[in-house]
Amino acid sequence: MARKKIPIKKIDNINARQVTFSKRRKGLFKKAQELSTLCDAQIALIVFSATSKLFEYATSSMQQILERRNRHSGVQGSDISSTGQQQLGSESFDMLRKVVEDKTHELSQLNGQDLQGLTIQELQKLEELLQRRWTTISKIKEEKMTQEINSLKTKEAELTEENQKLKQNFYEQKLVREQRQCYESITSSSSDFPADNGSSDTSLKLGLRLFE
Template sequence: MARKKIPIKKIDNINARQVTFSKRRKGLFKKAQELSTLCDAEIALIVFSATSKLFEYASSSMQQIIERRDQHSGVQGSDIPSTGKQLGSSSFDMLHKEIEEKTHELCQLNGEDLQGLTLQELQKLEELLLKRWITISKIKEEKMTQEINSLKTKEAELTEENQKLKQKLVPEQCFESITSSSYDFPPDNGSSDTSLKLGLCLFE
């Protein structure tokens, strides 16, 4: 009985599709291994399943085979470049052009390469510099205001601390005055002198 041929189209049943993928992938890798052994060929296979799972086979080193393929493509060339190369080259060109434009713009902001500019371009550059100068001035004023407020706060703290130290030193000075007066003068005159010094301390 002859085997029934399976039509080459996408299998709708998910389970049947996964079983077929597993069987045919193993068969494909086996045929690649046989071809490599029989013909002494270097073979590399890369397969992604529908679930983005990677399967690969290489007769030697996958990296070396890919590098060899890239070198071969570089030497032989190609009439129709791949989409990846086109996108990579386009992105590189755009980035390189943008870098050149920004570098030229920076030179002009620094006052270089201005001879070839028209009057309108110079006016536009002057307006741009004026806007940036205004922005810088605002930021500078904000920084200066912050520093002034910080210094005022620190000055107030130091003033308050100084007042506390003065209040702490006044009673000690009065006590020393009273003690020294009691020893320096006779007992009969000590009472009047002590009250006088005490009164001075209280009203200082």
């Protein structure tokens, strides 16, 4: 059965467009790799998706191939003109802007946004990335909680020891006060008895003589 040809026009369905882009991009990179292997050619491909996501393929170094391309365009070494410098600066700015856009888009996807155009494989990779980050966050959280618990236990032990010292000091002071009060009570009781100067004995003797 002959393979059905797809009309070469923009695909309106977003999901179908994303699936087609993913398949054909991989096919394009595969053809570039085959061409490089068969013909010993150096190839560099740069592709931006509809969501501004960057995909690139190079048989060696992307930077080296771009520099080689610039040399063949008459832009080389110290002979770079001001126009060429502006062009390179503009290209560098565009690359940095694309990197920022890609990172911003990736961050929005991590926050659960702009996921409709992703394939199942890309969603699975995103899920695995979130799981790895969640595992890392959970590990750091557990370490922080363990440190906090150990710190609280140490503080509890210090407070318990201080409380025991305060109780011991309180009991010692209470015992001293009780002993002092007991001593003062005994001293006060002894001072209430009248002084014995022998007068009662003399009166008794005089009385006995009168009755004789």
